[in-house]
Amino acid sequence: MKFSPLVQELINAFKCLPGVGAKSAQRMAFHLLERNRIGGTKLAESLAKAMENIGHCRQCRTFTEQEVCDICLSPKRQARGQLCIVETPADVIAIEQTGEYQGLYFILMGHLSPLDGIGPDDLGLDILEKQLGQGQFSEVILATNPTVEGEATAHFIAELANKYQVNISRIAHGVPVGGELEYVDGNTLSHALSGRKHYSF
Amino acid sequence: MKFSPLVQELINAFKCLPGVGAKSAQRMAFHLLERNRIGGTKLAESLAKAMENIGHCRQCRTFTEQEVCDICLSPKRQARGQLCIVETPADVIAIEQTGEYQGLYFILMGHLSPLDGIGPDDLGLDILEKQLGQGQFSEVILATNPTVEGEATAHFIAELANKYQVNISRIAHGVPVGGELEYVDGNTLSHALSGRKHYSF
Numbered sequence: 056m057k058f059s060p061l062v063q064e065l066i067n068a069f070k071c072l073p074g075v076g077a078k079s080a081q082r083m084a085f086h087l088l089e090r091n092r093i094g095g096t097k098l099a100e101s102l103a104k105a106m107e108n109i110g111h112c113r114q115c116r117t118f119t120e121q122e123v124c125d126i127c128l129s130p131k132r133q134a135r136g137q138l139c140i141v142e143t144p145a146d147v148i149a150i151e152q153t154g155e156y157q158g159l160y161f162i163l164m165g166h167l168s169p170l171d172g173i174g175p176d177d178l179g180l181d182i183l184e185k186q187l188g189q190g191q192f193s194e195v196i197l198a199t200n201p202t203v204e205g206e207a208t209a210h211f212i213a214e215l216a217n218k219y220q221v222n223i224s225r226i227a228h229g230v231p232v233g234g235e236l237e238y239v240d241g242n243t244l245s246h247a248l249s250g251r252k253h254y255s256f
Numbered sequence: 257m258k259f260s261p262l263v264q265e266l267i268n269a270f271k272c273l274p275g276v277g278a279k280s281a282q283r284m285a286f287h288l289l290e291r292n293r294i295g296g297t298k299l300a301e302s303l304a305k306a307m308e309n310i311g312h313c314r315q316c317r318t319f320t321e322q323e324v325c326d327i328c329l330s331p332k333r334q335a336r337g338q339l340c341i342v343e344t345p346a347d348v349i350a351i352e353q354t355g356e357y358q359g360l361y362f363i364l365m366g367h368l369s370p371l372d373g374i375g376p377d378d379l380g381l382d383i384l385e386k387q388l389g390q391g392q393f394s395e396v397i398l399a400t401n402p403t404v405e406g407e408a409t410a411h412f413i414a415e416l417a418n419k420y421q422v423n424i425s426r427i428a429h430g431v432p433v434g435g436e437l438e439y440v441d442g443n444t445l446s447h448a449l450s451g452r453k454h455y456s457f
Contacts, residue, residue, distance in 0.1 A: 059320040068302035071295030073287045086274045094272030095307040101269035102300035106293050119260040
């Protein structure tokens, strides 16, 4: 004996979410059915709307329902002439929360990964190259993740950007603030040492 | 700067799921937008259909889109005259998977919890009493969870069922199969001892 068809269909549908297996899917379905039908209906509506209407920004490739996103449209940001290249839209939010950066972004939506068949065109590097060619940027900041794939991607983009008249920089690697040297891995520590700065009084 | 309105709405909507906070909601939204739009659309459809059409079985209170569920409709199960009382529809599936039980179920959809304002009527005990009054059951098996609330609920239902001509039983408490005595808690162990059975050759 199984659940009734519609309940089973709902449980199966929940399994498409990342990190959700049979048990979690069941728990989610029962939670909504039992305690939050309004929330469930709202989720269904948001999901349907989002799946249909959200596309990529024509300029920076982030998720948006507009043709060009609000960040790309800002004249203040355009005037800065800075372009920060990140892997995901979530990285944009993380950088925005620091309040340190006021320029534009380019979102790769992943990193180079030949084994998974993800090449330069899948990361929109043709769009990026066109933008660099227009000469609106004076600096390109490579803010991909400090992983093997992220470093390779940064290296690839640096070589590509080198053909144009732009400063190219990579975000600093080192000991995270609040961390303890004892527990920092050797690779990070050697980056922190080689990247040391002159002490300024 | 935030995500675009529709993306933010989707992330907020995901937070209604149990165990899903801001970060997981973001991950789910991005996963569907990036890699599984078809799955997302299907989830939206299943969810909308489920929230609108799934109600409770008139007899056993489980989730179903029919008026009376398949288990309750089965003449074979009705003929058994057994009624197993459980807390949730998931418990029904767990018991069904053992293949040990062939009777009908009654699902409380929770347990007595005066602090949360959950009383006998919220558990459908009025419906249960009416069914017991019709005299179709010879045995009532109390299969609520072996927690404080589950035990209290079982006790309450036992007293209620005692007014009618039925055998009342409670599922056995004891050492779980495959468990080790050393790691079993004292309460369970004392249940296992007091509930010991004569060894049959």
